Amino acid sequence: MRWILQFSWAAYCLWLLLAPAVVSAEETPLDCGMARGYPPYQYLDAQGKPAGLDAEVAKLVLARLGVTGRVLPGDWDDVVASLRLGRLDFVCGMEINHDREHFFAFTTPYYTRKVVIFVRRDETGFKSVEDLVGKAVAGDRHSFVEHYLKELGLLDAIRIIRTRTKDQSMRMLKDGKVVAVIAPLAVGRLLAGRQGMPVRVIDVGDPGSPVGFAVEKSNDVLLKRLENALEELKREGALQPVLDRWLH
Structure with missing residues (x-):
């Protein structure tokens, strides 16, 4: 019995040395x-x-x-x-x-954060969301604009392309791969400026x-x-x- 107690005490001491410290939340x-x-x-x-x-x-x-x-x-x-x-x-x-x-x-x-739709300033044919029907637009999931398009019954009529970054979206707009970009107002203005690309805003009333x-x-x-x-x-x-x- 004594050797069992000695072994148990030794094991307990070893556990104390090896056990991780308790960390509070x-x-x-x-x-x-x-x-x-x-x-x-x-x-x-x-x-x-x-x-x-x-x-x-x-x-x-x-x-x-x-x-x-x-x-x-x-x-x-x-x-x-x-x-x-x-x-x-x-x-x-x-x-x-x-x-x-x-x-x-x-x-x-x-x-x-206010979200809008950006189009190239020289593309005068896009003045409202209805003008985007059948076109490719770069955008995010669950944005105010996406909900707005859904309410109008236009979400499935516009081909929304998901991109990794808004910088990629703006490059696609500059290269003509999409006709518009859904983005926060401050983000789109900054990135369009970096691209040297004049843009216009289609405001859909995001408060x-x-x-x-x-x-x-x-x-x-x-x-x-x-x-x-x-x-x-x-x-x-x-x-x-x-x-x-x-x-x-």
Whole structure:
């Protein structure tokens, strides 16, 4: 019996040495997903590092939470899928709408993002969404414009092409591969300017979609932590200068 007790004590001591340290929820590293190719909101800088309004807000929030965190860029569809599959803890800068609320829970929005349709200025035949029927248009899933087209009964009559980035969409517009691009107003203007391509806007009346952080539907603990961090940043005046710098 004595040797059994000695063995058990030795085994227990060994377990204490090898067992991982207990880490609280507040100290657990967090991975935040973001898109790339959506300046000024989410993109990669000249060094290939995450940049833009949403990336900067995410870094502020992670710092406020006091945790080690990573902002991980990727193609938007892959980012959304990774959040649904639990490969990411949260996603920054996601437009909040009814379709997405089936899958994700959102923080209070920290700004709004207006989505429009861009066409080349020299293409005078495109003045309304009805003029796009039968044409190829670059766009995203679940945007305000897509819902607008659905309400009009035109969604299936327009060939919407999904692209990896808005930069790719604008290059396709310049090369004549699509006749229009669905994009946030600030994104489209910036990228069209970089392409040296004059554009016009078809405004479909988007009042501005609310934008916030998204987590898995059941992750109430993390949602509350993100919400509190955002609220503290707003209250202390640390968030508004970031919004002003990127949006104006």
